[in-house]
Amino acid sequence: ELKVEQNPLFLSMQEGKNYTIYCNYSTTSDRLYWYRQDPGKSLESLFVLLSNGAVKQEGRLMASLDTKARLSTLHITAAVHDLSATYFCAVDTGAASKLTFGTGTRLQVTL
Amino acid sequence: DVKVTQSSRYLVKRTGEKVFLECVQDMDHENMFWYRQDPGLGLRLIYFSYDVKMKEKGDIPEGYSVSREKKERFSLILESASTNQTSMYLCATRGWVDTEAFFGQGTRLTVV
Numbered sequence: 269e270l271k272v273e274q275n276p277l278f279l280s281m282q283e284g285k286n287y288t289i290y291c292n293y294s295t296t297s298d299r300l301y302w303y304r305q306d307p308g309k310s311l312e313s314l315f316v317l318l319s320n321g322a323v324k325q326e327g328r329l330m331a332s333l334d335t336k337a338r339l340s341t342l343h344i345t346a347a348v349h350d351l352s353a354t355y356f357c358a359v360d361t362g363a364a365s366k367l368t369f370g371t372g373t374r375l376q377v378t379l
Numbered sequence: 380d381v382k383v384t385q386s387s388r389y390l391v392k393r394t395g396e397k398v399f400l401e402c403v404q405d406m407d408h409e410n411m412f413w414y415r416q417d418p419g420l421g422l423r424l425i426y427f428s429y430d431v432k433m434k435e436k437g438d439i440p441e442g443y444s445v446s447r448e449k450k451e452r453f454s455l456i457l458e459s460a461s462t463n464q465t466s467m468y469l470c471a472t473r474g475w476v477d478t479e480a481f482f483g484q485g486t487r488l489t490v491v
Contacts, residue, residue, distance in 0.1 A: 277419070301479050310469060311422075313479040356421065358480075365410045365429065365473055366437070367480055371421035 270295045272359050274370035281347050282378055289373045291340040291357035298335045299360040301367065302342055304353045311356065315342075347377045382406070383472050385483040392490050398457040400486050402470030409473075411453035412437075412480065413445065416467040428453055460490045 271294040281287050291300070299318050303311040315324040317333040317340060324331050328351065330343045340357055354374045358367040386401035404411065410429050414422040414437075424437030426445040434445050442464060446454045457464055470483040 272421075274421075299477060310482040310484045311471075313481070316477075316479050318477055358422075360476065365476055366412065366424060366427050367471075367473075368424070369414075369422040371419065 272370040280376045289342040293359045301358045303356045383483040400455040404472040412471040413455045414469045
């Protein structure tokens, strides 16, 4: 059974600081997705990573994928309050197009 | 833009009731999914469908069934609602591999 683990589960950080969220998964895959969820809202796609070494950046967020280590990271640079949300990674094993999600990381950016 | 619409944002039902959650997508995607979201557990897959009238069990199908009579519509059915089915339910749709899934706005179901 595929397991997808994220850490930390909760992250409180100050504005202006950098931090990284980690996503580990237990089976071979070279397709990984990051989503953002605001409180009371649905999930919004952030990044699609489709190969080993893939790196995508959008504003203060950068995601990367290391398929050999079965690890993806979501790096936050100079955090701002607007980034406060829950972030999920999801792994695609190619089996019937279903995605398996991690438990989520709740990010709180404080002034 | 992909639009995935769930029929209700909030529902309150009584124990033992039969509950229908409806999801409609307008992007002609083959794959549709029902997830359940609970604090600390992330999203867990209940059922998915890759074609009309086709369905597959996900990780937690017990107590649920689904129906897909038309490509754009995927229904989740709670045959006899129980309090442990109180949760946020999310519908998603997806084209084929290498594409992201798109989510509906979610239905927060409370079973009393």
